[in-house]
Amino acid sequence: xxxxxxxxxxxxxxxxxxxxxxxxxxxxxxxxxxxxxxxxxxxxxxxxxxxxxxxxxxxxxxxxxxxxxxxxxxxxxxxxxxxxxxxxxxxxxxxxxxxxxxxxxxxxxxxxxxxxxxxxxxxxxxxxxxxxxxxxxxxxxxxxxxxxxxxxxxxxxxxxxxxxxxxxxxxxxxxxxxxxxxxxxxxxxxxxxxxxxxxxxxxxxxxxxxxxxxxxxxxxxxxxxxxxxxxxxxxxxxxxxxxxxxxxxxxxxxxxxxxxxxxxxxxxxxxxxxxxxxxxxxxxxxxxxxxxxxxxxxxxxxxxxxxxxxxxxxxxxxxxxxxxxxxxxxxxxxxxxxxxxxxxxxxxxxxxxxxxxxxxxxxxxxxxxxxxxxxxxxxxxxxxxxxxxx
Numbered sequence: 217x218x219x220x221x222x223x224x225x226x227x228x229x230x231x232x233x234x235x236x237x238x239x240x241x242x243x244x245x246x247x248x249x250x251x252x253x254x255x256x257x258x259x260x261x262x263x264x265x266x267x268x269x270x271x272x273x274x275x276x277x278x279x280x281x282x283x284x285x286x287x288x289x290x291x292x293x294x295x296x297x298x299x300x301x302x303x304x305x306x307x308x309x310x311x312x313x314x315x316x317x318x319x320x321x322x323x324x325x326x327x328x329x330x331x332x333x334x335x336x337x338x339x340x341x342x343x344x345x346x347x348x349x350x351x352x353x354x355x356x357x358x359x360x361x362x363x364x365x366x367x368x369x370x371x372x373x374x375x376x377x378x379x380x381x382x383x384x385x386x387x388x389x390x391x392x393x394x395x396x397x398x399x400x401x402x403x404x405x406x407x408x409x410x411x412x413x414x415x416x417x418x419x420x421x422x423x424x425x426x427x428x429x430x431x432x433x434x435x436x437x438x439x440x441x442x443x444x445x446x447x448x449x450x451x452x453x454x455x456x457x458x459x460x461x462x463x464x465x466x467x468x469x470x471x472x473x474x475x476x477x478x479x480x481x482x483x484x485x486x487x488x489x490x491x492x493x494x495x496x497x498x499x500x501x502x503x504x505x506x507x508x509x510x511x512x513x514x515x516x517x518x519x520x521x522x523x524x525x526x527x528x529x530x531x532x533x534x535x536x537x538x539x540x541x542x543x544x545x546x547x548x549x550x551x552x553x554x555x556x557x558x559x560x561x562x563x564x565x566x567x568x569x570x571x572x573x574x575x576x577x578x579x580x581x582x583x584x585x586x587x588x589x590x591x592x593x594x595x596x597x598x599x600x601x602x603x604x605x606x
Contacts, residue, residue, distance in 0.1 A: 310567030427456030
């Protein structure tokens with residue numbers, strides 16, 4: 217079956233006419249950079265300061281399009297709706313950049329609850345996603361990466377981080393659920409890589425439970441992926457590899473310039489695309505010893521994976537393969553892949569408005585006409601509106 221990512225009938229079949237028109241309105245708003253810029257700042261300030269109508273407005277506009285719900289139970293209808301269209305769910309508790317032990321333990325418990333929830337419907341929710349900065353203090357991760365000698369309190373803090381991450385992975389292993397750990401800023405990523413490595417070595421011996429995330433917009437990550445695979449082979453476990461292009465480009469460039477070191481990001485998009493697609497080929501060449509998630513919104517990379525799988529005779533629903541896109545974005549990729557029988561999932565955040573507002577702002581900013589995403593999405597949505605005669 218040939219996949220046509222411009223097929224809007226399949227892409228938006230999950231929307232009623234009313235929902236489709238609301239989505240067209242939302243993306244037309246996000247297609248205005250000035251509105252996103254000032255609206256995002258105002259929304260963040262209003263929610264953080266408890267301005268009464270702020271949460272209500274967010275929940276009635278951008279929240280339902282990009283977030284499953286405020287709680288796991290609240291997210292159930294979204295999960296069931298995706299399942300109707302042969303699409304899996306990756307659950308993500310929306311907390312990030314926390315600073316206190318109380319918050320870190322709360323995030324750990326939420327992750328464990330999500331694993332329990334997923335285990336009751338593992339055929340539709342095979343994965344839970346987590347951010348290490350929701351479980352560990354950013355400054356501690358920086359200290360570890362800089363090879364600083366930790367004092368007694370920091371050593372206790374680090375042991376608590378290990379316990380939290382291990383508790384999540386242990387629970388996932390027992391419940392037959394996988395865990396994705398997101399990649400973050402380069403100046404804490406080595407610390408994250410080490411923590412995830414320890415978990416993969418412990419829990420990926422028989423099957424792939426734990427996945428690390430490889431940001432291929434970084435110059436060194438293709439080599440790091442290959443080295444990670446080789447090390448996993450030597451240590452006797454299977455590698456879990458979630459491939460992304462990356463999400464901190466401006467922040468990385470700014471810090472490199474300010475601190476006088478080489479920008480770790482590739483010089484242009486073509487270099488990133490080449491590295492991403494090479495990484496994808498590498499993973500598909502070693503499916504017996506690793507599992508890969510193609511977590512990209514890039515149509516060319518999705519078609520490349522489809523093409524390689526067909527040429528190699530890899531089953532469309534091979535358990536070591538997964539495509540993934542964010543909930544509310546790139547539905548033309550997700551649902552056309554699902555309709556063709558491939559394993560594909562939506563990354564579904566959930567949480568209170570005040571916790572997920574930073575995530576929502578990033579989605580709005582990504583979808584401004586500056587990046588072209590909103591324009592591309594809006595064009596497809598309008599095609600479907602026209603096709604339905606609305």
